[in-house]
Amino acid sequence: MVMRELSGMLPAVVTDAIAQEGEALTEIRLRPGCRVRLVSGRKDRFCGAPLAAEDFRRLLGAMMEHSYYAREEELAQGYFTMRNGCRVGVCGAYAPSPGGGLVMRAIGSACIRVAREVRGCATPLVERMLALGAKGTILLSRPGMGKTTLLRDAARLLSASGLTVGIADERHELAACRDGVPTLDVGERSDVADGCPKHLAMERLVRSMAPDVIVTDEIGNARDAEVLRETARQGVALLASAHAAGFDDLRRGMLGALTDGGVFSLAVLLEGAPGRIAEMRALSAAA
Amino acid sequence: MTLRLALAAVIVAACGLCGAALARAEERRWRMLQDTVSGLKRLRVQIVHLREPLARALKQSGAQLLAATAEHLDGAPCAAEAWRQTWSVAGSRGGAGDCLSAQDVQALERLFDRLGESGCADQDAAIRACAAELEEAAENARQRAMATNRLYTSLGLLLGLALAVLVV
Structure with missing residues (x-):
C-alpha cells in the first residue's frame, strides 16, 4: 500500500x-x-x-x-x-x-x-480475550513492535465474533479512514471515531454507538486513564495498547492505577519480533 | 443598389457585434473574478473549518481556475507549481483566464505561494487577503463593464454606419 x-x-x-x-x-x-x-x-x-x-x-x-x-x-x-x-x-x-x-x-x-494488515495475527489474543469473557486487555511493547497491526486485526476478529466494536482512532492509524469510512479492514461490526482525541472519542462511542468493546491505541495520559476507568465501569470491555518495556510497568504510574482499578484483566506483551506475542498474563485487581 | 444596401446592413451589424465583443471582454473579467472570489470564500471554509486536503478543497471551491489547479496538484512539488501549470494553459489566448489583468494574476500567485504551506491562521489570512483584493477588482470590472458595454457597442455601430455610408 x-x-x-x-x-x-x-x-x-x-x-x-x-x-x-x-x-x-x-x-x-x-x-x-x-x-x-x-x-x-x-x-x-x-x-x-x-x-x-x-x-x-x-x-x-x-x-x-x-x-x-x-x-x-x-x-x-x-x-x-x-x-x-x-x-x-x-x-x-x-x-x-x-x-x-x-x-x-x-x-x-x-x-x-508502514501500515499493514496482517490477517490472523491477533487470533491467539482474541481467543484468550473471548475465553475470559471479553474483559479489558492491555497490549504492551516497546515502539515498533506491531501493536497497531495487532490491534487492527483484533478489532476485525472481535467484530467477526459478533461483538460491536468501537475504535477510538485518534491518529488515523488503526482504520486509515477516508471521510470517516475505514480503508483498512476493521470488521463489519466496527464503528470508528477518527481523528478525535481518545478520551473524547471513547465517551462519544459509549454514548452513541453502544459498543461491546472499545479498541484504542497508545494510551498515555491522565485524561485517557480517567475515561478508560469510566468506560470500564459502564461495562464496556477495553482493548488498548501502551508503550512499556515489560509487565513490571503494570505496577507503576497510570498503568498501575488502571490495573489496580480492575480496568484490565489480561496483559499481553509483544517482544522478540514485530507482532510476536511473547506472553499473555491474566491480571487480578491486586496485580 | 439592393446588394449595396444588404452589404451596408451586414457591415453595421458586424461592427456592432465587434463593439459588443470588446465590451464583453470586460464583462468576462468581471464574471471570472466573481467566480474566483466565491470560490475563495468556499475554499476558506474547506481549509480553515473543515481541514480538507488542498486538492479536494480546491475542487470543492467550485471556481474554474481553482478547480483546474487541483488537477495539477498531484505530482507537483507545491501549490505554486500547480498554479503555474494551470496558468500556462488558462492564461494563454482563448484560455479561461485570458481576460484577467496582470494584477489579478499576481494576487492569485501570491495566494498559491502560501497555499498549503502553513498553518490554519496563515492560510486564513492569505485567502482573505486574496479574496478582498479580487473582490475590489471585480467591483471595478463590473462598473467598467457596464460603462464600456454601451460605449463599445455604440462605437461599433457608429463605425459600421460610417463604413456603410462609404460603401453605399
Whole structure:
C-alpha cells in the first residue's frame, strides 16, 4: 500500500528496493542529503543516491497532500498520518507558537512507518480475550513492535465474533479512514471515531454507538486513564495498547492505577519480533 | 443598389457585434473574478473549518481556475507549481483566464505561494487577503463593464454606419 502512495515520488531504484522488501518492510527513513534507509524489523539497508533537498520537500508535500494546515497539530507533536494510515514521524526545527505550545518550522527528517494488515495475527489474543469473557486487555511493547497491526486485526476478529466494536482512532492509524469510512479492514461490526482525541472519542462511542468493546491505541495520559476507568465501569470491555518495556510497568504510574482499578484483566506483551506475542498474563485487581 | 444596401446592413451589424465583443471582454473579467472570489470564500471554509486536503478543497471551491489547479496538484512539488501549470494553459489566448489583468494574476500567485504551506491562521489570512483584493477588482470590472458595454457597442455601430455610408 505504501508503494501506491509513494510511487512516482521516489527514484526507481528505491521503489524497486521497497518492492523487494515486501511485507517485511516496517519503516522508510528519509533525510535530505542522505540515502533512503529501509528498515525491515531489526535489519536495515540504504539504497539509491542521496535524496536532494528539493525531492525531500516534494515527497513531504505529497505525503501531506500539500495540506500543512490539516496536520498542524499532529506536526507539533512530531508526526502526521498519511491518508493510507502510515504514520510519518518527523524531526526538525520547532518554534514557539503565538498561541503557546510549539509549531514545526522546518522538517529535517522523516520516518514512514508502514501500515499493514496482517490477517490472523491477533487470533491467539482474541481467543484468550473471548475465553475470559471479553474483559479489558492491555497490549504492551516497546515502539515498533506491531501493536497497531495487532490491534487492527483484533478489532476485525472481535467484530467477526459478533461483538460491536468501537475504535477510538485518534491518529488515523488503526482504520486509515477516508471521510470517516475505514480503508483498512476493521470488521463489519466496527464503528470508528477518527481523528478525535481518545478520551473524547471513547465517551462519544459509549454514548452513541453502544459498543461491546472499545479498541484504542497508545494510551498515555491522565485524561485517557480517567475515561478508560469510566468506560470500564459502564461495562464496556477495553482493548488498548501502551508503550512499556515489560509487565513490571503494570505496577507503576497510570498503568498501575488502571490495573489496580480492575480496568484490565489480561496483559499481553509483544517482544522478540514485530507482532510476536511473547506472553499473555491474566491480571487480578491486586496485580 | 439592393446588394449595396444588404452589404451596408451586414457591415453595421458586424461592427456592432465587434463593439459588443470588446465590451464583453470586460464583462468576462468581471464574471471570472466573481467566480474566483466565491470560490475563495468556499475554499476558506474547506481549509480553515473543515481541514480538507488542498486538492479536494480546491475542487470543492467550485471556481474554474481553482478547480483546474487541483488537477495539477498531484505530482507537483507545491501549490505554486500547480498554479503555474494551470496558468500556462488558462492564461494563454482563448484560455479561461485570458481576460484577467496582470494584477489579478499576481494576487492569485501570491495566494498559491502560501497555499498549503502553513498553518490554519496563515492560510486564513492569505485567502482573505486574496479574496478582498479580487473582490475590489471585480467591483471595478463590473462598473467598467457596464460603462464600456454601451460605449463599445455604440462605437461599433457608429463605425459600421460610417463604413456603410462609404460603401453605399
